[in-house]
Amino acid sequence: MEVKLPTFDSVFSIDCVIFGFEAGELKILLIERNEEPFKDWLALPGYIVEQDESIDDAAERILYELTGLRDLHMQQFHTFGEVKRHPQGRVITVAYYALIRINGQKEVKPVTHYAKSAFWHPVNDLPKLAFDHSEIFNTGFNKIRRRLNYQPIAFELLPEKFTLTQLQSLYEAVLNKKLDKRNFRKKMLSYGFLKELDEKQKGVSYRAAKLYKFDRRKYAKIFQNELNLVQ
Amino acid sequence: MEVKLPTFDSVFSIDCVIFGFEAGELKILLIERNEEPFKDWLALPGYIVEQDESIDDAAERILYELTGLRDLHMQQFHTFGEVKRHPQGRVITVAYYALIRINGQKEVKPVTHYAKSAFWHPVNDLPKLAFDHSEIFNTGFNKIRRRLNYQPIAFELLPEKFTLTQLQSLYEAVLNKKLDKRNFRKKMLSYGFLKELDEKQKGVSYRAAKLYKFDRRKYAKIFQNELNLVQ
DNA sequence: ATATAAGGTGTCGAAATTACACCATTAAAT
DNA sequence: ATTTAATGGTGTAATTTCGACACCTTATAT
Numbered sequence: 001m002e003v004k005l006p007t008f009d010s011v012f013s014i015d016c017v018i019f020g021f022e023a024g025e026l027k028i029l030l031i032e033r034n035e036e037p038f039k040d041w042l043a044l045p046g047y048i049v050e051q052d053e054s055i056d057d058a059a060e061r062i063l064y065e066l067t068g069l070r071d072l073h074m075q076q077f078h079t080f081g082e083v084k085r086h087p088q089g090r091v092i093t094v095a096y097y098a099l100i101r102i103n104g105q106k107e108v109k110p111v112t113h114y115a116k117s118a119f120w121h122p123v124n125d126l127p128k129l130a131f132d133h134s135e136i137f138n139t140g141f142n143k144i145r146r147r148l149n150y151q152p153i154a155f156e157l158l159p160e161k162f163t164l165t166q167l168q169s170l171y172e173a174v175l176n177k178k179l180d181k182r183n184f185r186k187k188m189l190s191y192g193f194l195k196e197l198d199e200k201q202k203g204v205s206y207r208a209a210k211l212y213k214f215d216r217r218k219y220a221k222i223f224q225n226e227l228n229l230v231q
Numbered sequence: 232m233e234v235k236l237p238t239f240d241s242v243f244s245i246d247c248v249i250f251g252f253e254a255g256e257l258k259i260l261l262i263e264r265n266e267e268p269f270k271d272w273l274a275l276p277g278y279i280v281e282q283d284e285s286i287d288d289a290a291e292r293i294l295y296e297l298t299g300l301r302d303l304h305m306q307q308f309h310t311f312g313e314v315k316r317h318p319q320g321r322v323i324t325v326a327y328y329a330l331i332r333i334n335g336q337k338e339v340k341p342v343t344h345y346a347k348s349a350f351w352h353p354v355n356d357l358p359k360l361a362f363d364h365s366e367i368f369n370t371g372f373n374k375i376r377r378r379l380n381y382q383p384i385a386f387e388l389l390p391e392k393f394t395l396t397q398l399q400s401l402y403e404a405v406l407n408k409k410l411d412k413r414n415f416r417k418k419m420l421s422y423g424f425l426k427e428l429d430e431k432q433k434g435v436s437y438r439a440a441k442l443y444k445f446d447r448r449k450y451a452k453i454f455q456n457e458l459n460l461v462q
Numbered sequence: 463a464t465a466t467a468a469g470g471t472g473t474c475g476a477a478a479t480t481a482c483a484c485c486a487t488t489a490a491a492t
Numbered sequence: 493a494t495t496t497a498a499t500g501g502t503g504t505a506a507t508t509t510c511g512a513c514a515c516c517t518t519a520t521a522t
Contacts, residue, residue: 052314054314076309079307092243094310185471204519210469414479418478
């Protein structure tokens with residue numbers, strides 16, 4: 001059976017690459033589509049921008065409708081504008097990313113019928129995605145990999161209180177390489193934006209680690225003058 | 232006299248921030264608009280994307296039509312999508328930048344009637360621009376300032392053969408600070424992607440400097456593994 | 463008490479970064 | 493011919509950062 005689809009001209013859409021970190025693994029949010037085209041395929045959460053909302057607002061709304069997640073700090077990273085990227089017509093999409101702590105998060109679940117389900121999937125083993133979403137994901141992953149080195153995005157993926165080992169394993173997951181424990185700690189602590197708490201990890205069956213907090217205010221002070229690569 | 236303007240829904244446009252370097256000064260290309268809205272205002276070169284062209288293609292075409300420049304290496308840097316950014320309707324614009332050698336370039340000149348003129352203007356003394364173009368410019372300037380530190384974009388602004396002093400003064404213009412001559416040279420040369428030529432500057436009334444060339448092939452070899460900020 | 467699993471810590475050599483000042487060369491002016 | 497003006501071109505030493513590397517400590521479970 002062939003399905004006749006409407007076509008459209010000049011539509012903007014938003015697609016979201018939402019990273020989460022859980023059990024030492026980096027994951028992203030996928031949805032199962034419930035609409036043609038690419039019905040039943042896996043895809044990034046994404047939909048069409050309304051006339052009367054900014055693209056930033058649209059990104060928040062769309063993510064909420066498709067996954068139930070709200071109040072993430074979403075950031076635009078690239079716009080995809082190939083003519084044939086959408087089979088039904090001309091759709092230019094602005095891609096956003098966000099980072100989020102998975103732990104303690106209520107289950108993700110679509111609020112609209114455009115998606116059948118939403119779930120976390122490890123980045124290392126992604127299936128083929130609808131549209132050009134695999135390309136969008138790759139572009140986004142490269143972006144955050146690079147940004148990890150000069151922006152405090154790691155802390156958005158961790159619980160508010162975290163151990164240095166957790167922080168290190170996040171860096172290792174994103175950069176995909178092993179780091180030296182002593183050097184990593186020395187360097188992170190030397191920045192001065194980690195606040196040591198009077199509290200320890202609980203519920204582990206081995207020596208509990210100290211907990212730390214990211215001190216956003218100190219970070220901002222330290223890095224207000226940040227352009228420094230040449231001299 | 233009040234002018235009635237047509238309005239439109241869902242239009243994509245492109246705006247271009249084109250940097251050039253001349254006489255030790257960083258400049259950008261502006262046009263004088265010949266159409267409402269903002270007729271007679273200064274603006275970034277920009278126009279509407281057609282249905283059957285990718286945004287990258289559109290960026291090239293539009294820049295050509297408004298300034299006569301072709302074959303620049305243009306790169307998207309941000310998409311601006313506030314609802315009210317265009318007085319006639321919903322226009323989302325994708326902003327691109329490019330860098331170009333001004334010297335020896337034929338005069339810039341619009342090919343369409345949408346612009347009255349096109350000209351270079353120093354970045355340090357920009358007038359108020361049409362639409363949200365001042366914001367677009369600022370965003371773009373910050374981008375290239377940062378990219379100067381990890382991408383070989385400086386060489387696109389200089390003539391093919393350049394002196395180390397020219398290179399340094401470009402860095403100083405973009406970063407807006409003085410650099411140490413000896414350290415700058417030591418560092419630049421240590422990378423190994425500058426090729427010293429058997430040729431000297433001509434036509435100067437003082438000791439002529441050696442000329443150098445950027446060796447793109449060596450650069451690519453050196454920086455294929457580049458992620459390195461944490462260990 | 464013992465085993466297990468991760469927490470937590472310091473040093474040394476190499477490399478990179480920074481600060482800093484003077485002589486050399488060329489063309490133009492006298 | 494000499495001087496002047498302007499920029500070209502160079503080295504070193506102190507300091508800081510980076511990277512490699514291994515062992516004892518502590519909490520819990522058995």
